[in-house]
Amino acid sequence: MVLQRHGDGGQTVVAFGLDDVRYLRSDAGRLALDEVDRHRLISSTLVSDIASARTLFGDHAAVLVETVQLRRKAVAKFGDATDVSGWLFTDEALQQATAGPVAEHRAQRLAGAAVHDATCSIGTELRALRKWADVVVGSDLDPVRLAMARHNVPELMVCRADALRPITAGAVVVADPARRSGSRRRFDPRAYLPPLDQLLQVLGPREYVLKCAPGADFGVLCRLGFDGEVEVTSLAGGVREACLWSRGLAEGRVRRRASMLDSGEQITDAESDDCEVAPAGRWIVDPDGAVVRAGLVRQYATKHGLWQLDPDIAYLSGDRLPDGVRGFEVLEQLAFSERRLRQALSVRAAGAVEILVRGVDVDPDALRSRLRLRGSEQMSVVITRLGSGAASRATAFICRPSR
Structure with missing residues (x-):
């Protein structure tokens, strides 16, 4: 067993060896893991917990603590339906x-x-x-x-x-x-x-x-x-x-x-992709990332009775929101500029604003901070490019999220 530092935060993790695996699988290792698992192993107690493990188990402390921590992470990743309570892991695996x-x-x-x-x-x-x-x-x-x-x-x-x-x-x-x-x-x-x-x-x-x-x-x-x-x-x-x-x-x-x-x-590419391109209706829908990444936006739109706002942009629109899908009810449409958007949101008493962007060079977090909103209403803003060439324009939709 050796300690390595890696990752953006320089986190120290354990590199397991075959001897470590043999120990963890032994009766002594299993009993030691049960003992270490009684510790909280959270940031406020970690130093003292490791010290306690080192006192009891000497050089084995690092692999014991690492294994218990990884088992707890694994429960979150695999869900309660899968019993990984007795599994062995490496951090990278x-x-x-x-x-x-x-x-x-x-x-x-x-x-x-x-x-x-x-x-x-x-x-x-x-x-x-x-x-x-x-x-x-x-x-x-x-x-x-x-x-x-x-x-x-x-x-x-x-x-x-x-x-x-x-x-x-x-x-x-x-x-x-x-x-x-x-x-x-x-x-x-x-x-x-x-x-x-x-x-x-x-x-x-x-x-x-x-x-x-x-x-x-x-x-x-x-x-x-x-x-x-x-x-x-x-x-x-x-x-x-x-x-x-x-x-x-x-x-x-x-x-x-x-x-x-x-x-x-x-959704598959064997399904119809016969959807229209038209102005925004009552709702704007941002399709699931899998649909977008697979290049199946038009098939998804056709299946759900939606249409595209622009043939090259993944945002869809419709007058009815598909069952179980989160959407954005259009309240106002305006040519995008920070000044116009700030004024329109201020009139609507917007405070917390979710910003979605496609096809326009806008950093949502930076824009949100510059809007300096002081209201109490929760709003969503969809910013996108509509049209192509000389007719291309950045457009903002002020919306109410469905949930």
Whole structure:
């Protein structure tokens, strides 16, 4: 075990070794973890809690405290439905792990299949797959994470192997290449570990499911040889991942899919995109990020009876708000300038203002501070560009949020 400093805040974290994993899995380690778990381990008590653990457990104190803290974080990430109270984690592996509902959603699409998780890490993806797939095996190159996976999902077979040298035949290969180096993100798919272009080449005609960053350029993916379905998934209001499904696992003609786990809704490019472009109606809708990222704004609009404010802007409008969707009721429309907006909001006694921006170079936080509003009403402001070329204009909509 060694201590490392990383991240923007220079946080000290524990780098586990195989000896640490063996200790944590032993009877003595389990009893020690129970003892450390009795401590609060919050900012105001952390120094004294660590001192107490060091007095009782000497050099093992750091891995014990780190493991208890990571288990508590894991409960928040995976939810109460998944018992991770006895699991082992590293800080990086927990950060990289797929949120429980997202992993569950993907596993359901693989129901009944034989699946090989070729970057299984500490086993969080295996946990979801074992409930749906007929056969599940895992592999990874990191011996420490493999040792933790054997502890976390002891009923499954895991072994050490390189994802670029598949050890199975006929199974669907699931891989989640690392997209971070310390605190830095890797934006080029060819810089992932293992590189996405090499994975696509190695897997060739096999069926596979490959995770990539939601911001990945889908055109680049096609040039790398991918010709299946891109699924963008959102949860709790945020886009979580993009997932590449090989052609044989894609659904019919679908090449792009947005899956919104909060509502259970899915939109695909096989659906109609016959929506109009028209002035704002009663409501403005900012579509879920998965819809926007998957390039399915027009399909979403058509399905819900909405229209676009501008053909190149993702904001939609309609006279009826779709069920369960948060929207913004239009109270006033004006040509955008800070002076006009400040005056209009002041007349309406606005105090707290939510600002949404697309297509205009405006920093919402900076603008909010310059508005210097003193009222008591909660308002929303949608600022966007309408039109193109010489006819382009920045427009502001003062709205009342639906919730």
